[in-house]
Amino acid sequence: MNFFHRHRGLTPYLLLAPGVAWLAVFFLVPLGFLAYQSLQSGNIDFGYAFTWAWGNYWHAIRDYRTQFVRSLEYAGIATLLALLISYPVAYWIAFRGGRWKNLLLLFIVAPFFVTYLIRTLAWETILSDNGFVVNTLQSLHVLGPSGRLLATSTAVVTGITYNFLPFMALPLYVSLEQIDERMLEAAEDLYASKLHAFLRVTLPLSLPGVVAGTLLTFIPAAGDFINAQLLGSPDNHMIGNVIQSKFLELTDYPAAASMSFILMTGILVAVAVYARIVGTEQLTGTAA
């Protein structure tokens, strides 16, 4: 008789313990510390003191509202673009991929073998002022002679879309792949054209994937700063850039911490609204 046999009721808690400990040490404690820091005042030279400095929050909103809104806007557009690009790809792989499915999925993930920073730097080269893309677009008169791609919002949103695409494509693929093709035959059998079968059966059944994909894309995209920094100008800076510079360059920890909290709240609210609209059933996947 060992310990586990004698205390059967404890087993689930013991199994949970490592995960809970991980979350506590690496999430809850830092989060608590960040909250504490966000209400401090002072500076790096004279030290910080906890003073219930709610002013940090008001100042952040007052001074950086543009960047907050821009972050949600860019992330939202990038998420939508990623969805529009990924859905047909995931659909095609799931239903027409046949024995090439795994290879095709690998192609989607392949860019991830190269680090995030390098990939974004590559885009910087691709979109650069004397690069092939800009030259071609200029000779086609899509862009004016002094027109550029780099340092525009287009470049930033393109970069975000590109970098987070797999987070959209993979959950979409999983939810589409699970759809029993007989279900589509049944819809056709019941007088639904291919389009109707898609709208009434495939699309609703793939919603859990759409929800998972949009969340996995939107949440990190809203906090991203690499794309705006490398592909954008200061006019395209997102709140991530501000937080990064406050933390690492200006060492204004309380301001950076309060902004982090505001961003977190903003994302939570956006997700909550989204979940309300799409329906929580899809979020938890019980509809599948």
Add this chain to the structure above:
Amino acid sequence: MAVEERIEQSPERAAEPSGTPDVRLERVTKRFDDVVAVDDLSLEIERGSFFALLGPSGCGKTTTLRMIGGFEEPSAGVIYLGDHEVSGTPPYKRDVNTVFQSYALFPHLSIFENVAFGLRRKGTRGGNLKGKVEEMLDLVQLSGYGRRKPRQLSGGQQQRVALARALVNSPRVLLLDEPLGALDLKLRKEMQLFIKRLQHDVGITFIHVTHDQEEAMTMADRIAVMNRGKIEQLGGPDDLYERPQTAFVAGFLGISNLLTGEVSGRDTVRLGDGTTIRVRADALDGRSGRVAVGIRPEKIRPDDQDPNALQGVVRERAYIGVSTQYIVETRYGNVTVVVLNDRPGSIPHSPGDHLTLSWDPEATFILDPMEEPA
């Protein structure tokens, strides 16, 4: 019963001359790459009949059904629904509905919406829609379940939803693709009778694909036994069982004992050692040379009351409850005999007992001799 009035016939269907078969296949072949799934098959299915396609897996029965439903196109040949040729017509334009294997109910829709799916596509709305769906749910004994989701129902209930979802459209033909395969034995038996009764009530042509001979015989009026893409024999259940025309049919539908011999007269066959047995003259039908004489196990009696007799020794005995099965060794190989346990206290024969087996010449059927002894 008012059910027949509920299922309206489409005007086009009503205008057809009576006697037009509901489904007609003319020399239909289906190839998948190099594999011939269905081989030059011709078939007519009468209106209002319960038709079964019976055969082992890979015999082409499901492919045949899918071609009728429009999910596969024939490589050659023509399919008619009534007097309309339907080659190239997609499933959603065909006047047939299917009950799929494992049902394929829409998990995100309620039972009501599942059943209403086809009606909505055809433009039925409002009270008419509600009335039809509820009547159909009532018919499959699921009234009051409309608001539930498929996953909240048992297997048998899901099966009935699948039936309702297809039948509510009052199609010309209902296709059933191994519809009972996922159910346990007891429920399967219940559903067999339920579906047969339902077919009788609604009067729609049912085409049922199954590999279970007992299921086909219980439910269908006519059965096509398929093997390797062809129909081996087509007929009523009793035809197929009592008068199988090929060894495949005899073997697929129950157990049969085959004795090989030489035709020696209008109604006699001489076995290897010179014993002459009598057979049905119309079964022999003027054949000569070597034939196999078939007798079903339950037609053989463990006594000498019938004209044809054979000596043997009991080798094995299996008590099945309603009957007892014996394997009896004879000069012509092992013979299976099934004796009904219909009298109390009757003493079963034991292994080692010497027995005389006899049977009525009327109970025999004749097949081509098998290449290798069974």
